Structure formats: structure tokens, C-alpha cells
Amino acid sequence: MRKQVYSALAAALVAGASGTAVAAEGGMPQLNPHDFAPQIVWLVITFVVLYLIMSKLAIPAISDTLEKRQGKIQSDLDAAEKASEDTRALVAAYEKRLADAREEARKLHREQAEADSAAAAARLAELGDKLNARIDEAEKRIAGQRQTVLEGIEDMAHDIAADVYGKLAGQPADAGALKAKVAAVKGGR
Amino acid sequence: MHSPMEQFEIKRLLNFHLGSLDASYTNSALWMTIAVICAFLLFVVGTQKRALVPGRIQAMAEMGYEFVAGMVRDNVGDAGKKYFPFVLTLFVFILFCNVLGLIPYSFTATSHIVVTFAMAAVVFVGVTVIGFARHGAHFLSLFVPKGVPFVLLLLLVPIEIISYFVRPFSLSIRLFANMLAGHTMLKVFGGFVVMLGIIGGWAPLAFIVVFTGLELLIAFLQAYVFAILTCLYLNDAIHLHH
Numbered sequence: 001m002r003k004q005v006y007s008a009l010a011a012a013l014v015a016g017a018s019g020t021a022v023a024a025e026g027g028m029p030q031l032n033p034h035d036f037a038p039q040i041v042w043l044v045i046t047f048v049v050l051y052l053i054m055s056k057l058a059i060p061a062i063s064d065t066l067e068k069r070q071g072k073i074q075s076d077l078d079a080a081e082k083a084s085e086d087t088r089a090l091v092a093a094y095e096k097r098l099a100d101a102r103e104e105a106r107k108l109h110r111e112q113a114e115a116d117s118a119a120a121a122a123r124l125a126e127l128g129d130k131l132n133a134r135i136d137e138a139e140k141r142i143a144g145q146r147q148t149v150l151e152g153i154e155d156m157a158h159d160i161a162a163d164v165y166g167k168l169a170g171q172p173a174d175a176g177a178l179k180a181k182v183a184a185v186k187g188g189r
Numbered sequence: 190m191h192s193p194m195e196q197f198e199i200k201r202l203l204n205f206h207l208g209s210l211d212a213s214y215t216n217s218a219l220w221m222t223i224a225v226i227c228a229f230l231l232f233v234v235g236t237q238k239r240a241l242v243p244g245r246i247q248a249m250a251e252m253g254y255e256f257v258a259g260m261v262r263d264n265v266g267d268a269g270k271k272y273f274p275f276v277l278t279l280f281v282f283i284l285f286c287n288v289l290g291l292i293p294y295s296f297t298a299t300s301h302i303v304v305t306f307a308m309a310a311v312v313f314v315g316v317t318v319i320g321f322a323r324h325g326a327h328f329l330s331l332f333v334p335k336g337v338p339f340v341l342l343l344l345l346v347p348i349e350i351i352s353y354f355v356r357p358f359s360l361s362i363r364l365f366a367n368m369l370a371g372h373t374m375l376k377v378f379g380g381f382v383v384m385l386g387i388i389g390g391w392a393p394l395a396f397i398v399v400f401t402g403l404e405l406l407i408a409f410l411q412a413y414v415f416a417i418l419t420c421l422y423l424n425d426a427i428h429l430h431h
Binding site: 029041043054058 | 197215222228239240243251254274281302307
């Protein structure tokens with residue numbers, strides 16, 4: 001089997017070598033000047049056609065597509081940039097409004113507290129006034145009553161004195177003299 | 190048993206003469222035409238939708254476009270923008286010819302020195318014309334390295350001149366030889382598969398599978414090398430940097 005392989009290999013090498021030799025006899029096909037002209041003619045034709053296809057059709061189409069894609073990517077990037085800037089502005093506006101609202105709330109709170117305390121003070125003052133008025137009124141009444149009582153005491157003293165004088169003297173006292181006497185006693189106190 | 194060189198045979202499919210010029214439509218011309226059609230399908234039909242989010246084919250076409258555009262931008266700069274369509278065409282043409290050549294029973298147009306040399310000659314002549322058009326006689330300063338003692342210049346200037354004129358040959362032979370060698374290798378090992386048969390043919394078959402992958406890489410790489418060297422030559426002509 002191995003021998004078979006070797007012999008086949010040898011045969012192949014010989015054949016290959018002889019094949020090359022045969023080719024060498026006929027010369028390389030590449031070196032046959034007879035075939036030069038048609039190859040060059042068709043090389044020029046096909047190459048020029050390909051050049052026209054490339055420069056007139058393919059390159060404008062592809063560069064246009066690439067530019068469009070680049071433009072799209074750029075505009076998308078710009079839009080994203082703008083959107084993110086808008087977001088930043090929105091966030092800033094939101095935070096400003098939040099701060100303003102907080103400030104407003106604080107102010108309102110303070111004002112409310114001030115107003116509350118003012119109102120309380122006012123009510124307190126009003127209450128105090130009312131109380132004072134009532135105290136004044138009560139004092140006035142008390143003073144009036146005292147006057148009345150004092151006057152009553154004077155009348156009573158007058159009556160008692162007239163009574164006592166009547167009982168002691170057995171005759172009614174002179175009203176004018178008695179009145180003067182009572183007044184003198186009262187003034188003497 | 191066919192010779193490994195038979196695959197490179199030019200066959201006339203339609204005989205066609207313009208006066209004394211033989212313009213016959215050959216198998217080489219057929220595969221160049223197919224390459225152009227494939228490029229048309231990929232770069233024009235495939236990108237027709239102009240979708241903002243590309244599909245597979247459009248993404249592939251855009252990748253190829255941006256690959257070459259980046260190559261021209263990085264190696265030539267803004268002045269190279271004018272030559273971008275040419276470099277892209279060159280890259281796509283060579284790439285499709287190389288890759289299509291890997292299909293069994295197809296023909297590799299770039300495996301012929303005439304074809305590669307014609308392209309290299311166009312690049313060489315074009316670059317030289319651009320150089321003289323932009324800089325006039327000053328373009329010759331390309332051959333004189335800066336900051337070198339005069340005695341050394343006697344040696345260096347001929348070297349620079351020779352290396353400049355070798356460019357079209359190195360450019361064309363590099364591509365042609367890569368294609369020739371790869372396809373010959375595949376054919377020879379394909380012959381081994383047949384010879385060793387069902388018993389021993391598996392080893393060369395496995396080799397062919399792996400080697401085809403490598404050839405695919407080389408097909409791309411050689412198109413890339415051709416295009417980038419064109420860019421570098423353009424850069425020399427435009428900026429006179431050395």
C-alpha cells in the first residue's frame with residue numbers, strides 16, 4: 001500500500017515535471033505576442049467602462065449616502081445635545097420655582113404668624129379696654145352707691161337726731177337748725 | 190494529463206479585427222467583463238437603495254469605498270482626491286479579476302504580464318506626467334536625495350533613477366507572478382490528487398483547500414499592494430517627498 005502511494009507520488013512528480021517541460025516547449029502562454037493585442041484592447045475597454053461606472057455612478061451614490069448618514073448622525077447628535085440642554089434648563093427652572101415657592105411659603109408663614117400675633121395683641125388690647133371700661137363703670141356705680149349710702153346716712157342721722165330731740169325735748173325740733181347742726185357735726189369729723 | 194500552464198492559454202471566443210489590430214474577444218476579455226459586471230452589481234446595484242442603515246451588500250460596497258478612500262487620504266492627502274476614482278477602479282478591477290480567477294474553470298486575467306504591465310505602465314506614465322505638470326523640471330529633484338554629500342550623490346542619483354524606472358516592472362511582475370505561481374501550484378497539486386487517487390489523493394486535496402484560502406488572501410493582498418503603491422507613487426509626484 002505504502003509502495004503504491006510512493007509510486008503514485010513519483011509518477012505524479014514525473015508527470016508534473018514533464019507537463020512543465022511540455023509547457024516550456026510551447027512557451028508560457030503569457031509570452032505569446034500573438035495574444036497581446038486582444039488582451040490590451042479588452043483591458044482598455046473594460047477598464048474604461050469600469051472607470052466610468054465607478055466615477056459616474058458608484059462614487060457619487062456612495063459618497064452621497066455616506067454624507068447623508070454623517071449628516072443624520074450629526075443632526076441626531078445635535079438634537080440630543082439640544083434636548084439635554086433643554087432638560088438642563090427645565091431642571092434649573094424647576095429648581096428655581098421650587099426655591100421661589102419655598103421662599104414664598106416661608107414669607108407667607110412669617111406674615112401669617114405676624115398677622116396672628118398682631119390680631120391676638122389687638123384682641124388682647126380690646127379685651128383689656130373692655131375690662132377697663134367695665135371696671136370704670138363698676139367703680140362709678142360703686143361711687144354712686146356710696147354717695148347714695150352716705151346721703152342716706154345723713155338723712156338717717158337727721159331723722160335720728162329729730163327723733164331723739166323730739167323725745168328729749170318733747171317738742172319737734174326746728175328743721176333748719178337741726179340740719180345746720182348735723183352738717184356742723186359731719187363737717188367736724 | 191493537462192499541463193499546469195494550460196489554464197493560462199488565451200482562447201479566442203469571437204474573432205474580431207480592427208484593421209490590422211487583433212481585437213478578438215478572448216476568455217481573458219470574458220472574465221474582465223464578468224469582473225466589471227460584478228463590480229457594477231456590488232457598487233451600483235448594491236448601493237442603489239442608499240439606505241441610511243446599509244444592508245449586507247451596501248455595507249460591503251461602502252467598506253470597499255472607504256478602504257480605498259482612506260488609503261488615498263492617508264498616503265496622498267487631499268491632493269489625491271482627484272485620483273481617487275482611478276485608484277478605486279484599479280483596486281476593484283484587480284481584486285475582482287484575482288478573486289474570480291479562483292473559481293474552477295475560470296480564467297485569471299491578471300495572470301498575464303501584458304495586462305498587469307499595461308496597468309502598471311499607465312500608472313507609471315500617469316504619475317510621471319502628473320509630476321512634471323505640477324512641478325516642471327523641479328520634479329527631477331525627486332532623484333536627488335536631500336542632505337547627502339556630493340560624492341555620494343554620484344552614486345545615489347543613478348540608483349534613484351534606476352529604481353524609478355524599475356517601478357512599472359516591479360509593479361506588474363509582482364501581481365502577475367503571484368497569480369501565475371498560485372494558480373500553477375493549485376493545478377500541480379490538483380494533478381497530484383488525480384494521480385494518487387482515492388488512496389493518497391486526500392493529502393494534496395487537503396493542501397489545495399488550505400492553499401485556496403491563502404490564494405484568496407493573496408488575491409486581496411495583491412490588489413491592495415497595487416493600489417497602495419500607486420498611491421505612494423502619486424504622493425511622490427505630488428509632494429516630491431522622499
